Amino acid sequence: MATRIYLDHAATTPLLPAARDAMLAGFADWANPSSPHAAGRRARALLEEARRRIAAALDWDGPVIFTGGASEAIALALGRTVAREVRAGATEHDAVLRAIPPDRRIAVDGEGIVRLADDPAPGTLFAIQQVNSETGVIQPLDALAERIHAGGGLLFADCSQSAGKLPLPVRADMIAVSAHKLGGPIGIGALLVRDLARLRPGGGQEQGYRPGTEAMPLALGFAAALEADRAWLAHAAGWRARLDAGIRAAGGMVVAEGAPRLPTIGSYRMPGVSAQAQLIRFDMAGFAVSAGSACSSGSLRPSHVLAAMGWEDAASGEVLRVSLGHDTRDEAIDAFLAQWHAMATGTR
Amino acid sequence: MIYLDYQATTPLAPEVAEAMGEAMAHYGNPSSAHRIGRMAAADVELARDRINAALGKRDGRLIFTSGATEALNIAIHGTALDAPPGRRRVITLASEHAAVLDTVMALRHEGFEPVILPVGPDGLVDLDIAEAAIDGRAALLAVMQVNNEIGVMQPLDALMRIARAGDVPVLCDAVQGFGKFPVPDADMVVVSAHKIHGPKGIGALWLREGLDLPPLMHGGSQEKGIRPGTLSPMLCAGFGVAASLAAERRATDLAHVETLWARALELFADWRINGSSRARYHGNLNLRRAGLDAARLISQVRNVALSLGSACASGSGRPSHVLKAIGLGDGEARGSLRMGFGRYTTLAELEEAAMLIKEAAATQKVAA
Numbered sequence A: 001m002a003t004r005i006y007l008d009h010a011a012t013t014p015l016l017p018a019a020r021d022a023m024l025a026g027f028a029d030w031a032n033p034s035s036p037h038a039a040g041r042r043a044r045a046l047l048e049e050a051r052r053r054i055a056a057a058l059d060w061d062g063p064v065i066f067t068g069g070a071s072e073a074i075a076l077a078l079g080r081t082v083a084r085e086v087r088a089g090a091t092e093h094d095a096v097l098r099a100i101p102p103d104r105r106i107a108v109d110g111e112g113i114v115r116l117a118d119d120p121a122p123g124t125l126f127a128i129q130q131v132n133s134e135t136g137v138i139q140p141l142d143a144l145a146e147r148i149h150a151g152g153g154l155l156f157a158d159c160s161q162s163a164g165k166l167p168l169p170v171r172a173d174m175i176a177v178s179a180h181k182l183g184g185p186i187g188i189g190a191l192l193v194r195d196l197a198r199l200r201p202g203g204g205q206e207q208g209y210r211p212g213t214e215a216m217p218l219a220l221g222f223a224a225a226l227e228a229d230r231a232w233l234a235h236a237a238g239w240r241a242r243l244d245a246g247i248r249a250a251g252g253m254v255v256a257e258g259a260p261r262l263p264t265i266g267s268y269r270m271p272g273v274s275a276q277a278q279l280i281r282f283d284m285a286g287f288a289v290s291a292g293s294a295c296s297s298g299s300l301r302p303s304h305v306l307a308a309m310g311w312e313d314a315a316s317g318e319v320l321r322v323s324l325g326h327d328t329r330d331e332a333i334d335a336f337l338a339q340w341h342a343m344a345t346g347t348r
Numbered sequence B: 001m002i003y004l005d006y007q008a009t010t011p012l013a014p015e016v017a018e019a020m021g022e023a024m025a026h027y028g029n030p031s032s033a034h035r036i037g038r039m040a041a042a043d044v045e046l047a048r049d050r051i052n053a054a055l056g057k058r059d060g061r062l063i064f065t066s067g068a069t070e071a072l073n074i075a076i077h078g079t080a081l082d083a084p085p086g087r088r089r090v091i092t093l094a095s096e097h098a099a100v101l102d103t104v105m106a107l108r109h110e111g112f113e114p115v116i117l118p119v120g121p122d123g124l125v126d127l128d129i130a131e132a133a134i135d136g137r138a139a140l141l142a143v144m145q146v147n148n149e150i151g152v153m154q155p156l157d158a159l160m161r162i163a164r165a166g167d168v169p170v171l172c173d174a175v176q177g178f179g180k181f182p183v184p185d186a187d188m189v190v191v192s193a194h195k196i197h198g199p200k201g202i203g204a205l206w207l208r209e210g211l212d213l214p215p216l217m218h219g220g221s222q223e224k225g226i227r228p229g230t231l232s233p234m235l236c237a238g239f240g241v242a243a244s245l246a247a248e249r250r251a252t253d254l255a256h257v258e259t260l261w262a263r264a265l266e267l268f269a270d271w272r273i274n275g276s277s278r279a280r281y282h283g284n285l286n287l288r289r290a291g292l293d294a295a296r297l298i299s300q301v302r303n304v305a306l307s308l309g310s311a312c313a314s315g316s317g318r319p320s321h322v323l324k325a326i327g328l329g330d331g332e333a334r335g336s337l338r339m340g341f342g343r344y345t346t347l348a349e350l351e352e353a354a355m356l357i358k359e360a361a362a363t364q365k366v367a368a
Helices: A017-026 A038-057 A070-079 A141-150 A216-227 A233-249 A275-284 A304-308 A330-344 B014-025 B035-055 B068-081 B098-110 B127-133 B156-165 B233-248 B250-267 B294-300 B321-325 B330-334 B347-363
Strands: A064-067 A085-089 A124-127 A154-158 A174-178 A189-193 A265-269 A319-323 B061-065 B089-093 B113-117 B138-144 B170-173 B188-192 B203-207 B284-288 B336-340
Touching: A017 A216, A017 B014, A038 A064, A038 A216, A064 A070, A070 A124, A070 A154, A070 A174, A070 A189, A124 A141, A141 A154, A233 A265, A233 A330, A275 A319, A275 A330, B014 B233, B035 B061, B035 B188, B035 B203, B035 B233, B061 B068, B068 B098, B068 B138, B068 B170, B068 B188, B068 B203, B089 B098, B098 B113, B098 B138, B113 B127, B127 B156, B138 B156, B156 B170, B233 B250, B250 B347, B294 B336, B294 B347, B321 B330, B330 B336
Parallel strands: A085 A124, A124 A154, A154 A174, B089 B113, B089 B138, B138 B170, B170 B188
Antiparallel strands: A064 A189, A174 A189, A265 A319, B061 B203, B188 B203, B284 B336
């Protein structure tokens, strides 16, 4: 294999050097942050400092509850809400959809945008992601929050893909974030909460919302990743525009082309070639991309995201996700496009 | 700083820090199908093999979790929810960790009947009481191998025989015993990395071959659908190395602990030991002295890291439920101190700590 080009940053993105250094330093303070002795208090101080820095970096002024990752933050938000009912966008992550009955899904349009048909019922929690992990589609959360709040509902936004890349929907009542999607470590996430009175505690650490010994070094890595320089993000829109144009020119199709999309995620159909075959051939050529989310990869199920947008299984089975990150370079885009073209035209 | 709080957490082993530093250079989501993902998955699977080896397990399944608390929750909830309708009792001991007791008590809301077996002054369960309680009405018996507060070791073999007779699944919280003692032959075993000189943020649930549990949270299909969420190759690698080290060093570590224990008994000859000293892990010394204010003592002895009991409950101001369970009055519980030592504790540190503790106790003018 000549090259190895990673274009799967939405699955996980390489740890940033600042996050690595922060964790290596944090390993020296290994005491239990709940211990009352000096070593424990020092670990506690570092943990709380990380919490403050994360809140500041995300422009959030409410409580921040650390969890083992976004899945757990989602489980906490949906499982302990005081809301009478939970509804969720049809293109949400499995972690959300598997927690609610199928008839509580809210339809999306052909571009993947959530359409609230009825006026929101009071006492309902709406789970709507900021950015879709497969298509990059950005939901109009400010407008949705306004409608939901006007109807007496609450908004929970899964911001696993958007945190650190877009300003967070600060009008949301709860937000889930994940460190490893933004250059921090795998194994830590957080639930940002507007008002703890709307979440039932279960006991233990994290103000009674998340029992278990806190992993302070991971929190330090999370904070450092959020504070890291993001100059590379300015290039993402250009990279993605070239991907869109190049793939369209080579006979491909851009998913949700008309919708606002996070510039680091592109989703493309190569007509006539299954995503599985594309994946294997790209992998052999040294490119790491994915068919849908990594969490369900290997399952070969048709994408529920594309199905909700009205795609037939046959067509959605030919869609691949390309996602960009801090180590992406112009040359990688060129090389990927060349490979895509070769595969689409059957020359390789 | 002399660290004598090995039950709250253990110092990160340098070998583990190094392994995690190396694993940080790898990246990729272990669930990704491409080569980079498969390389990340290889890190995870190597760690799984190492932990299984340290557990002495050749079959069954090891499920990674964010820590022991989550593993215990999955095991207790999952077993109860999957239990036949006739089995509504969930049995545990009064001296279990809060992660078990709270989870068992919470099952009341799901129509289960928590049965909390008492322990004697030595901290051990009475087998006659256990035998009377554990029968075909039970969905689960949850029992810990080594107590986190007083170090006592339950008669697990006898308890397991009783449970088998009633066809009751057994969950063993082996967090404090892992790496020190053979792993009990339970149906489910829970371990934690940071109690064996590994990182915080990862633990595991071992399930007997053929046993399946519903997930506690929803999400992806990781860990056979039992525990969704992206796995951290770095934390897995750290856990794996910690487990291998613990297995390799078991005899050395235990011999060292015995040396420290023997010296500690001499140093604290006029203090009382809470719980059995025979059926006990000797890296845990929970002592009491009449009239002592242990909380005050901890703040007096600033250069020694000590504790009153479980770190998870510290700051709550509540007296320890474990000390209560072995029959101590509030005054006796207030006069109790937990010291935990192990691999990196030196004899000189123990002696200096004992001197400082005894000096501080003397200033409290307590009666011997």
